[in-house]
Amino acid sequence: xxxxxxxxxxxxxxxxxxxxxxxxxxxxxxxxxxxxxxxxxxxxxxxxxxxxxxxxxxxxxxxxxxxxxxxxxxxxxxxxxxxxxxxxxxxxxxxxxxxxxxxxxxxxxxxxxxxxxxxxxxxxxxxxxxxxxxxxxxxxxxxxxxxxxxxxxxxxxxxxxxxxxxxxxxxxxxxxxxxxxxxxxxx
Numbered sequence: 001x002x003x004x005x006x007x008x009x010x011x012x013x014x015x016x017x018x019x020x021x022x023x024x025x026x027x028x029x030x031x032x033x034x035x036x037x038x039x040x041x042x043x044x045x046x047x048x049x050x051x052x053x054x055x056x057x058x059x060x061x062x063x064x065x066x067x068x069x070x071x072x073x074x075x076x077x078x079x080x081x082x083x084x085x086x087x088x089x090x091x092x093x094x095x096x097x098x099x100x101x102x103x104x105x106x107x108x109x110x111x112x113x114x115x116x117x118x119x120x121x122x123x124x125x126x127x128x129x130x131x132x133x134x135x136x137x138x139x140x141x142x143x144x145x146x147x148x149x150x151x152x153x154x155x156x157x158x159x160x161x162x163x164x165x166x167x168x169x170x171x172x173x174x175x176x177x178x179x180x181x182x183x184x185x186x187x
Contacts (some may be wrong), residue, residue: 004028005117007085008042012119014063020056021047023108024121025094025130032111033124035145041090045122046081047105048095057081060093100129100162124150129162132179135172140182147186156183 008028015022023029027039048056057075064083067090068074075081081093096105104126110118122130128146131139147154160176167175 003087004039004042004089005113005119007087007089007091008044008119009117010085011042011044011091014060015046018059021102021105022120023105024119025127026092028113028119029121029127030142030146031113032121033127033146034142034149037142041092042085043092043094045094045096045101045104047102048097050097053079053095056095064091100166103162124153125155125158126162128154128159128179129166132163132175133166133170135175135178140178143179144182144186147182151187154187
């Protein structure tokens, strides 16, 4: 895990040098808020907005090797830039621009993972929103761990306010039902 923290710290340094808004999500955020599990890559949301993504993508590709031959085109079409560290560790950079992603970055905060590495991660509530929205079985298990570990400190009104509109867009109201079931069982 130490290697991932260092790799994330290097990426964070690049983002900070450019004064970009971002926060780590996925497995690194789960280390902070939930039941830690092995993660082999770095996931981050980088706020690019809409229309100027190319300047962010190009700057990252100047520093990191692409994981696909068409990484630039793929990123601009799918809003996910797939690069790797010098050590070959995958880095998935979501190009954020939605209001939820902007608020997530604003709510993010630093966490001291090691004596030398502090990383900006999303809040526990935002991690729940992303995990529930993805709705993969692994995500539901991760989400249970967050609810168990964070207990009564979670802001469920915030979670509902952020997740409900996303579920409406996805036409998946069952996500809210499953989340409420987890809340009842594990909080």
